[in-house]
Amino acid sequence: QSALTQPASVSGSPGQSITISCTGTSGDIGNYNYVSWYQQHPGKAPQLMIYNLSKRPSGVPDRFSGSKSGNTASLTISGLRAEDEADYYCGSYSSGSILEVFGTGTKVTVL
């Protein structure tokens, strides 16, 4: 089951900026900054891109940034590149019973 809601698809042209939203509740995103984002190319392993809402692991370009407002977290990709075309999933801590929840996933297309 997916507890967080993402748009099914987002697209943009090379060089543009796009934003992917991830909507939860006060039991997860709204009251905690334990938001993470994962990139997954077809047939590949998901890769951590953002953790603790806005921190980037070593090696992740600073074109990727995270933020939140209320119960909605966002991943912004600036200077969109062809290699950014992939599926993106958000994740969050949940104070409910599940502990770790994920989003429905967003397919990013570079036009």
Place this chain on the structure above:
Amino acid sequence: QLQMQESGPGLVKPSETLSVTCIVSGGSINIRSHYWGWLRQPPGKGLEWIGSIYYNGDTVHNPSLTSRITMSVDTSKNQFSLRLSSVTAADTAAYHCARHEVTWHYFDNLGQGTLVIVSS
């Protein structure tokens, strides 16, 4: 660089038990700073956290799967395993292992996953 490699049966019959193993290389599983987690991803769908295990055998589970999950860790082989009993077609998925940063609630070093199909 930590690497995770899953292995599984490929095909399991309904009502039987699914068993997958994750071999960790490039680092020791016998550390106190992280848990080791399992996630699954049905074909064309999103990620679901299954559960995670500590080097000493302590576990945390997704409560929707608790009654069917058994996890174990073998520090001598640097690997950990998941068993899921009484499987149905709904358990068909790619099973990924990962390092689970429980304090900050994120997963890194995810493996590519092993696809397990439940079918008679």
